[in-house]
Amino acid sequence: MRTMLNRTLLCLASALAALPIASAEAQTASATSAPLALDTKRIARDVTTMASDTFEGRAPGTAGDERTIGYLIARMQDEGLEPAGPDGQWVQAVPLLHTKLGTPRTLAFQTPKGALAVDRTKDIYVSTLRPADAAVIDKAPVVFVGYGVKAPERGWDDFKGADLAGKVVVFLVNDPDFEAAKGMDPYGKFGGRTMTYYGRWTYKFEEAARQGAVGALIVHDTAGAGYGWNVVESPGGENYDVVKSADTLTPLQLQGWIQGAVAKDLFARAGLDLAALEKQARSKDFKPVVLKGVTFSADVPVTHETITSHNVLGKIAGTTHADEAVIFGAHWDAYGKGEPDAQGRIYRAGANDDALGVAALLDIARVMKTRPAPERSVVFAAWTGEERGLLGSEFYAANPVVPMEKTVANLAIDILQTAGPAKDVILVGQGQDTLEDDMARVARTQGRTVTPEGLPERGLFYRADHFSFAKRGVPVMLLMGIAGASNLEQGGTKAGQDWIDAYTGNCYHQACDAIGPDWNLTGALEDIDLIGRIGWDLATSRRWPTWKAGSEFKAIREQSAASRN
Ligand SMILES: [Zn+2]
Known part of the structure; x- marks a missing residue:
């Protein structure tokens, strides 16, 4: 069984090996950028804060909504992002019927x-x-x-x-x-x-x-x-x-x-x-x-009642092709207040679903800001109303800041496995678009493999915010830790499945979706690194990912092909 140390050495070795040929390779294939120096402590701190009682379970239209918005704007400012909402604002107002x-x-x-x-x-x-x-x-x-x-x-x-x-x-x-x-x-x-x-x-x-x-x-x-x-x-x-x-x-x-x-x-x-x-x-x-x-x-x-909630949008402006954007997305909303559970917890604070995704985006942003700005813009979106039917992302995609035809890809995180390092990453929506080839490429440099989702009959591909982009033709990738059993370093796929069963059986959308000492973010960190690097590689290239033959979204994208020349 490989250890994490071996893994790290492997990453470094492949990154170094790639250096001499990177510029030549860029013409024909994709160069793979260096691993992101992510910070587990910062990620855990953001999750802990967003999942704390102060944020009241982050239900749209509540006091927890306002606090979350304020926190996310402050965090995006901390990381040196610029506002990416309409009219130069950090937020996009989303009118919702409740x-x-x-x-x-x-x-x-x-x-x-x-x-x-x-x-x-x-x-x-x-x-x-x-x-x-x-x-x-x-x-x-x-x-x-x-x-x-x-x-x-x-x-x-x-x-x-x-x-x-x-x-x-x-x-x-x-x-x-x-x-x-x-x-x-x-x-x-x-x-x-x-x-x-x-x-x-x-x-x-x-x-x-x-x-x-x-x-x-x-x-x-x-x-x-x-x-x-x-x-x-x-x-x-x-x-x-x-x-x-x-x-x-x-x-x-x-x-x-x-x-x-x-x-x-x-x-x-x-x-x-x-x-x-x-x-x-x-x-x-x-x-x-x-x-x-x-x-x-x-x-x-x-x-x-009609309530106004908000998407929070920050960006790194592109240098030469600022009108083209890679959009990272995760949803800030969760289920708010509920009946007390056995431990008396009333807030269903979605620590994993999806405070962890939002925290991951913030840390990807932090690392990207330490590098020279990319050619294309990179947008970091924290959506509202995902749990109510993908409403924040749907509203954005219907009222986008960067037009859909110039949106390079939507890269989404919604739940990551917190059971430790894994030998693989789970692919949702196999055969849909070429981002799965990017996934395989980056996973290889991590010493990992790609495993298609375990139960494609569950339709996870239609069940997260990236779908608001997919149905408008934008190529997408979703990381969702419950999509398939990870092959964990400790315990293999059995342990991976046990983690999913425990999470979906007890904690999914419940008060027990909390951060605790049982969380091991080592595997999640590799997933965050993978999606972050795919986004960085796209932002620093002229490549446009495409839908594969047979995808129901290919025709929609091709209608706007002329605008991407
Ligand atoms: Zn979610």
Whole structure:
């Protein structure tokens, strides 16, 4: 087993070996810059500060929001960055709708076998994105729409022209490939086990809204969703959106999830076998199925407000191509105040998710400022509202400071493994873009290898802020420590998986996501070094990363190719 000392020597050796050929190599391939002299203590100090009670769990629109913004501006100033927001400001204002459901006056299915009252936390989990005083659904028919996919480019339409206006639609989680076996229809139409965007809950609620539904419920199962019910219910009936105009407001009064067992019971009351319907849903011939005699009613008070949160943006201005930017991103927001846990902790402060990512960006910035300024600009973005649906990055990407076509890449950090040094780095979204080749190149100089994410069916590629850039064509890379088991120096992939299981099972979005003596940042530091150097190499070159053949984002990027000559 290699030790860290060996690793360090290896890095130095390969860096030195690369020096004599670096200038010649730059013409044809990519030069790899020297490792970043990162500072674990500074990173840990920033995490400790942002995750402390003073910041109240960093929920958008709270006092913790203001304190975090102030802290991040001060830290960016400390590191010598310049403001990179609109009009030379450090911040970009992001107007958000915040809603919260009160205690339901009514929340029940009416079925041929009597009323089925549902507990709004244990049985179903709902929220609303409408700024009204109540979410009201009056005896709406309930329709099962299978995976609810409308994908003309794949010859797939689960709706078959059904009229879903005014109805409550029930979806399966994930996409039609998820349960399919090799050789079985429709295997491969939806990327095999790799989740497509059609498998994401965000897609399903968007599609339900396009269909004019008033309610949308996704049948929860832990394997298909990629997380347990504890994660589903953790927002506690609150929801957020970027502020919408009346004509773009969703028709969905309520959107959310239904427990698998409750759905099974509900379908049985209508004489339907959910397991059999799940099989039918895997065929492109599937048609929506009305739950005969079943309606859904809800009358739930809603409190709503418009709040203004902020993205924090700092930069190192480029020397010769300042109009082109590499953007590093991490989200500053977390889940705020919740119910006390066993240890009485009320703030879900997201120490790893994603104070660590923000701290990493600050230290990358510090190291870059010790070097001569690069040709291209480097922007460091701390996004708001990621946990509410990638809202800060979405708002930025819709209102960018550097146009998307001149944005070289978005490099994102959202959770890093804190279990110690690893022999590999985890790649999310294999086959998407050429940044994975950069990842392999830099990992090699660290004496590490690249391991594709463990469960591509979880769709992590669509679940972090980099996706706001990807869908607009900007090549992206995401480091996410829970994407796959790291091959740890101590204990191998088993220990890597144990760490993921412990983190996602207990701490993800909970008060237990705290920094403590159990954190070993050695492996995280290598990941931060890797992403930092990829960004530096791009900022000091004329290279434009590209999407690979077969990526759903390639065509979008190519539309603006002329502007990158
Ligand atoms: Zn996160």
